[in-house]
Amino acid sequence: MATVEQYLKPAVIQQIKRLDLRAQFIVKGFLQGLHASPFHGFSVEFSEHRKYTHGDNPQDIDWLVYAKTDKYYTKKFEAETNITGYLVMDQSRSMAYTYRQELTKFDYSICLAAALCYLMIQQNDPVGLVTFGKKIEQFLPPKSKRQQIASVLSVLAKLEPVGETDISKSLTQLAAMIKHASLVMVFSDLLGDADDTISSLRRLRHGGNDVILFHVLDEAEVAFPFHGLMELEDPETKQKLEVDADNFKKDYTEELKAFRDQYSAECFKSGIDYVPLDTSMPFDRALMEYLVTRRQRA
Known part of the structure; x- marks a missing residue:
């Protein structure tokens, strides 16, 4: 076999x-189709943090983490990988x-x-x-x-x-x-x-x-x-x-x-x-x- x-x-x-x-899948609006507001108000399930990179939405920055580490991290949501x-x-x-x-x-x-x-x-x-x-x-x-x-x-x-x-x-x-x-x-x-x-x-x-x-x-x-x-x-x-x-x-x-x-x-x-x-x-x-x-x- x-x-x-x-x-x-x-x-x-x-x-x-x-x-x-x-990449293409997300850009075409897949997430928007699944969730009315995936990146505002944290309306989808939180998964983990990742470092902020150019192009990320600044509204996703976790300011509590920034206050503790002086580094920018964004919240990564389950919808991003699901x-x-x-x-x-x-x-x-x-x-x-x-x-x-x-x-x-x-x-x-x-x-x-x-x-x-x-x-x-x-x-x-x-x-x-x-x-x-x-x-x-x-x-x-x-x-x-x-x-x-x-x-x-x-x-x-x-x-x-x-x-x-x-x-x-x-x-x-x-x-x-x-x-x-x-x-x-x-x-x-x-x-x-x-x-x-x-x-x-x-x-x-x-x-x-x-x-x-x-x-x-x-x-x-x-x-x-x-x-x-x-x-x-x-x-x-x-x-x-x-x-x-x-x-x-x-x-x-x-x-x-x-x-x-x-x-x-x-x-x-x-x-x-x-x-x-x-x-x-x-x-x-x-x-x-x-x-x-x-x-x-x-």
Whole structure:
């Protein structure tokens, strides 16, 4: 069975542990949505102190602490860290595909999820796991304890991607399950109806959730490195199609670009982060680039 170390590399931990996944989330008004007045009158639960830094609200300074220490400290509130994350994993058969890369799309997604799970636990934020095919299959409730990383990976390592997928139905089901605004991280090859999937993503976003969509494809699905007559098979429906790869490549790459562009444009309109990836990109580099960009946008 796979181990935590197989998916959560020490080198990746060193790279990401100083990045803050919550930055954009807070700036977008998440706290204001949860609490009518989170920073005035101390209306949320006090957690601990931290040193005052430039940009903090001076109204949060604890003057009693200043009187005793002659140093500025602000009160840190539980609301600042109480952001629940959900790792939402497509476990359909198509995610098991790989052409010549070491990692399948599913394994690649697990590596991304492991790093993000670690990052949220480091921030003391609870994180849970949802897997889906034609519907939600497994649900691991969010927790912020360090053991949660092993629990999440234990579930994922035992899974064998099988069956068909209904992304739209599964995400709609998830939107109904989430009771509070959360950070929803979706990992899928999105091999389904784009319009329906985008509609369900909007439903998640309109529920006050911050949504990140990791669109994970195999290298061959992006580059199409095939030649001559070949038979294509849908991994979920088993439908087959014989094509001349050399003549088919131009149409295929144009369709793929349009497919990705549609997701990119529609996600942008809805305030959803769309992250197109393929398995030829080292997952740690891809994740670092995204997290740095997210932080800069915040």
